Amino acid sequence: MNYTLFFKEAKPEEYELLGGKGASLASMSAADLPVPFGFCVTTHAFEAFMNESGLTKAVVDKVNCIECVDVDHLDASSKEIRDLLMDKPFPKEIEENILAYYRELCLMAGMEKDLPVAVRSSATAEDLPDASFAGQQDTYLWIVGEEELLLNVKKCWASLYTSRAINYRKNQNIPEEEVLMSVVVQKMVNARTAGVAMTLNPLNGDRSKIVIDASWGLGEAVVSGEVTPDNFLIDKIMLNVLNANIQNKHIEHVPDPANKCVVTREITGERATEPSLTEDEVIAICKMAKVIEKHYKCPQDIEWALDADLPEGENFTLLQSRPETVWSQKQAASNGSTVKTGMDSIINTLMNPISSKKS
Amino acid sequence: MSSQSKFISPYDHKAPEGAEGWQDLYPYYMVFQDNLKDTEENKFFYCDSQHWPHVFKPFDATAVEFAVKCLSQYNTRQWLIPPANGIDFKFHNGYCYMSPVAVDPELIADRVPQFMERAGFYFQNWDNLLDNWHKKVKGVIDEMEAITFEELPEVIDMQWVKDGIGLDPTYHMIHDYNKLIDLCYKVWMYHFEFLNLGYAAYLDFFGFCKETFPGIPDLSIAKMVQGVEVDLFRPDEELRKLAKLAVEKELTDVVINNDVNAALSEMENSEAGKVWLAAWKEAQDPWFNFTSGNGFYSSDKYWIEHLDIPFDYIKDYVKALLEGKNIDRPVEEIAAERERITEEYRDSISSAEAQEAFDGKLGLARVVFPYVENHNFYIEHWSMGVFWRKMRELSSVFVKAGFIEEIGDLFYFRREEILQLLFDYGRGWAMGVPAIGPDYIPNEVARRKKIVDALSSVAPKPAFNKPPEVITEPFTLMLYGITSESVESWLNSGETSDKLKGMAASPGTVEGLARVINSADELSTLQEGEILVTRVTAPSWGPVFGKIKATVTDIGGMMSHAAIVCREYGLPAVTGTGSASTSIKTGDKIRVDGSNGAVEILEVA
Numbered sequence: 001m002n003y004t005l006f007f008k009e010a011k012p013e014e015y016e017l018l019g020g021k022g023a024s025l026a027s028m029s030a031a032d033l034p035v036p037f038g039f040c041v042t043t044h045a046f047e048a049f050m051n052e053s054g055l056t057k058a059v060v061d062k063v064n065c066i067e068c069v070d071v072d073h074l075d076a077s078s079k080e081i082r083d084l085l086m087d088k089p090f091p092k093e094i095e096e097n098i099l100a101y102y103r104e105l106c107l108m109a110g111m112e113k114d115l116p117v118a119v120r121s122s123a124t125a126e127d128l129p130d131a132s133f134a135g136q137q138d139t140y141l142w143i144v145g146e147e148e149l150l151l152n153v154k155k156c157w158a159s160l161y162t163s164r165a166i167n168y169r170k171n172q173n174i175p176e177e178e179v180l181m182s183v184v185v186q187k188m189v190n191a192r193t194a195g196v197a198m199t200l201n202p203l204n205g206d207r208s209k210i211v212i213d214a215s216w217g218l219g220e221a222v223v224s225g226e227v228t229p230d231n232f233l234i235d236k237i238m239l240n241v242l243n244a245n246i247q248n249k250h251i252e253h254v255p256d257p258a259n260k261c262v263v264t265r266e267i268t269g270e271r272a273t274e275p276s277l278t279e280d281e282v283i284a285i286c287k288m289a290k291v292i293e294k295h296y297k298c299p300q301d302i303e304w305a306l307d308a309d310l311p312e313g314e315n316f317t318l319l320q321s322r323p324e325t326v327w328s329q330k331q332a333a334s335n336g337s338t339v340k341t342g343m344d345s346i347i348n349t350l351m352n353p354i355s356s357k358k359s
Numbered sequence: 360m361s362s363q364s365k366f367i368s369p370y371d372h373k374a375p376e377g378a379e380g381w382q383d384l385y386p387y388y389m390v391f392q393d394n395l396k397d398t399e400e401n402k403f404f405y406c407d408s409q410h411w412p413h414v415f416k417p418f419d420a421t422a423v424e425f426a427v428k429c430l431s432q433y434n435t436r437q438w439l440i441p442p443a444n445g446i447d448f449k450f451h452n453g454y455c456y457m458s459p460v461a462v463d464p465e466l467i468a469d470r471v472p473q474f475m476e477r478a479g480f481y482f483q484n485w486d487n488l489l490d491n492w493h494k495k496v497k498g499v500i501d502e503m504e505a506i507t508f509e510e511l512p513e514v515i516d517m518q519w520v521k522d523g524i525g526l527d528p529t530y531h532m533i534h535d536y537n538k539l540i541d542l543c544y545k546v547w548m549y550h551f552e553f554l555n556l557g558y559a560a561y562l563d564f565f566g567f568c569k570e571t572f573p574g575i576p577d578l579s580i581a582k583m584v585q586g587v588e589v590d591l592f593r594p595d596e597e598l599r600k601l602a603k604l605a606v607e608k609e610l611t612d613v614v615i616n617n618d619v620n621a622a623l624s625e626m627e628n629s630e631a632g633k634v635w636l637a638a639w640k641e642a643q644d645p646w647f648n649f650t651s652g653n654g655f656y657s658s659d660k661y662w663i664e665h666l667d668i669p670f671d672y673i674k675d676y677v678k679a680l681l682e683g684k685n686i687d688r689p690v691e692e693i694a695a696e697r698e699r700i701t702e703e704y705r706d707s708i709s710s711a712e713a714q715e716a717f718d719g720k721l722g723l724a725r726v727v728f729p730y731v732e733n734h735n736f737y738i739e740h741w742s743m744g745v746f747w748r749k750m751r752e753l754s755s756v757f758v759k760a761g762f763i764e765e766i767g768d769l770f771y772f773r774r775e776e777i778l779q780l781l782f783d784y785g786r787g788w789a790m791g792v793p794a795i796g797p798d799y800i801p802n803e804v805a806r807r808k809k810i811v812d813a814l815s816s817v818a819p820k821p822a823f824n825k826p827p828e829v830i831t832e833p834f835t836l837m838l839y840g841i842t843s844e845s846v847e848s849w850l851n852s853g854e855t856s857d858k859l860k861g862m863a864a865s866p867g868t869v870e871g872l873a874r875v876i877n878s879a880d881e882l883s884t885l886q887e888g889e890i891l892v893t894r895v896t897a898p899s900w901g902p903v904f905g906k907i908k909a910t911v912t913d914i915g916g917m918m919s920h921a922a923i924v925c926r927e928y929g930l931p932a933v934t935g936t937g938s939a940s941t942s943i944k945t946g947d948k949i950r951v952d953g954s955n956g957a958v959e960i961l962e963v964a
Binding site: 201204205206207208209233235236237238240241242243340341342343345346347348349350351 | 440441442443467471474475478479482559560562563566567571572573574575576578579699700703704706707708709715716719720866954955
């Protein structure tokens with residue numbers, strides 16, 4: 001019985017043990033997309049915990065008794081169930097399993113212990129798209145150490161029984177027996193530099209280019225527009241930088257692991273005007289962007305970070321990739337302007353020569 | 360345009376001291392005439408130092424005249440290229456300056472249908488016509504090879520008497536000289552028969568790519584079009600084969616420890632050596648008809664007459680092989696890379712219609728491009744190699760007849776003057792008196808040598824007169840890499856800087872010591888791992904590219920022969936910097952960024 005599975009090690013037939021979010025991360029890993037590494041505590045672990053703690057039937061019975069219209073009753077019952085879960089100890093095998101995987105995760109980041117991780121719930125319910133559960137479960141960031149990790153895994157399990165979650169399932173007539181919970185444990189990205197990459201030139205829709213915006217620290221500064229990021233235009237095929245626009249980057253967002261949060265810090269001195277990416281890094285990001293675009297088969301808008309904890313060359317981390325929509329729709333809508341061919345075109349070329357070859 | 364908006368007028372650009380009267384070395388129509396000052400000062404001339412970096416001896420002007428005139432005839436009279444006539448050209452202080460001739464805007468439209476019909480026919484029948492071209496050129500070469508020049512005999516051969524020929528050998532000598540010049544003229548017509556159209560089709564694809572993929576590096580376009588197996592690289596390939604054969608037959612000591620003559624005679628002593636000698640002879644025809652120059656100068660050295668040149672390259676290759684290095688061109692990788700690049704750009708096009716246009720234009724560019732790449736071997740190397748060899752044969756006749764001291768001296772006379780020398784020689788022979796030449800010609804050679812040396816001591820100006828607002832002439836852009844921007848940078852070249860901009864001709868960045876080379880003869884000074892800095896590189900410097908780290912030139916476009924070869928050898932190259940060979944000194948530590956067209960002097964020697 002697999003209680004834990006690394007994203008990379010999960011086979012497609014095991015994806016159902018990982019919940020929606022976990023399955024998605026596993027399939028991206030399988031395609032060599034560099035998502036922050038981590039593992040899932042599978043639904044088997046959840047089931048085993050519930051069974052061995054003798055909670056399975058008790059919880060189902062309790063939930064079935066709840067009258068959702070009575071908000072007080074709902075809240076009270078929800079708290080009761082969650083406390084029940086939180087009080088039960090981990091079965092020994094599951095605890096050992098989780099800790100062994102956590103230790104390996106630390107090693108992967110070159111740390112002996114105490115790697116900060118994100119712990120996220122990843123629920124599953126048959127016949128229901130994961131999206132329906134979006135926001136119904138919890139995410140815990142900057143979790144450090146074994147004890148904290150175990151506590152938060154349990155919290156994720158318990159989050160299956162928040163008032164809102166129970167209410168939602170009742171309204172949707174989802175049978176309690178079919179609801180299972182997996183937990184994703186993933187390395188927190190310690191971004192030295194982060195930003196976005198588009199696998200086309202957003203200025204003209206040219207798909208032979210990649211455009212990168214980058215700034216120091218976590219990507220929030222770029223995405224929110226708080227800084228003017230460094231901007232790079234790259235030829236996607238030849239992988240050379242055609243244009244690098246280095247800006248004055250006055251602030252950065254950095255993690256504050258002690259307080260489990262992110263703080264904004266001023267950038268002083270030369271660092272503000274230094275490029276936030278070396279040329280080699282720009283090229284490495286482009287290579288990954290090409291892999292991601294190929295995987296999704298359409299132009300992508302990618303959020304990425306270079307993780308300071310990882311060795312150079314392996315530090316590119318994919319945070320999120322969405323299909324680019326603006327140009328894709330525009331191009332689908334237009335039939336394209338008429339392109340001259342043959343002798344007509346040669347005449348046109350000779351009559352209107354490009355005035356300069358250096359562009 | 361910049362603050363300085365105008366180049367010097369040729370009429371204000373005086374001859375260097377000691378070169379006064381240089382105008383008489385060239386035909387009257389090739390120099391700026393005083394009474395045409397107003398007309399000539401209205402034209403913009405740029406110096407073609409890419410093809411012709413050195414001062415011309417009077418005879419050497421022949422090939423230049425033929426080349427530019429023949430290029431022009433196709434634009435103006437055969438294809439009727441709608442916006443472009445030929446290229447006007449002048450010699451000034453020994454260097455060649457060119458001025459593209461535009462078509463009157465009102466006449467352009469009328470030329471279009473004619474161009475369509477004429478050029479269209481060639482594009483449609485390209486392969487057949489090109490097959491025929493190869494036959495025609497080979498025919499010219501055979502005719503040239505059949506010509507021989509010998510000293511006049513004491514008496515006319517008895518057999519001529521019996522056959523009732525009624526002529527003497529001076530008749531044939533003059534006839535053969537004229538024929539050799541004619542054949543040279545003919546082969547320069549052939550040179551341009553396909554070239555201008557080849558460039559037009561290439562430019563069409565080029566323009567399409569620039570529009571579809573704004574900012575696409577020129578290099579990408581070149582790589583999609585460029586061939587993998589190219590005749591121009593065959594001579595170098597033959598040398599590599601010979602080096603490998605020497606290793607295989609265990610002849611490496613013979614090659615490494617001897618000069619060419621000693622090695623060749625030692626080869627005779629063993630069976631293995633004889634096998635190698637046979638391969639060496641076999642490779643020579645035609646592949647040693649190859650020059651380390653560019654075919655335009657009588658001083659260009661051809662391998663077949665200087666066997667030490669190819670032999671020393673073989674030596675270098677053998678040494679590399681013994682060190683375990685791979686000397687093969689990565690042909691498969693080049694081919695795979697070409698396909699990858701093509702496919703990825705093609706996939707970047709969204710509409711099916713534009714993809715189709717891409718395929719069509721690339722297809723045509725690939726049909727015509729082998730000619731663009733290969734014509735050089737057949738004309739500049741092979742045909743001109745034979746031409747210069749025959750001219751030297753004639754020259755040695757004049758040396759024996761006491762007209763001149765050295766074979767190179769004959770080229771201090773214009774081609775029509777040589778007819779006078781021939782007649783003087785034949786006339787004296789006929790009358791039974793000494794020719795006048797031996798008492799007149801040596802002094803004249805000395806006088807002209809001084810002029811040519813004085814001219815050579817000064818570098819050419821990049822251009823004359825007022826440049827146009829925008830450079831639009833398609834062939835000037837393509838072939839010479841002369842753009843509005845490069846002209847502007849020439850105008851500002853007075854300001855010296857340790858940073859130079861040029862064309863990103865071949866990607867990669869390296870640092871190393873510079874070696875400034877002013878002529879092909881200095882190539883032997885290049886050391887392993889140095890960066891070659893020169894006014895212009897010739898592709899025929901092939902084997903030295905195995906030694907060097909990078910190349911920087913003053914002039915040259917993306918498709919200049921130099922750029923093509925650098926890409927083939929995988930060397931970073933920046934071309935068209937305008938002034939690298941003068942701003943950089945041998946021994947300076949420099950950084951060459953061939954991906955961005957930048958050169959920086961890091962440490963001055």
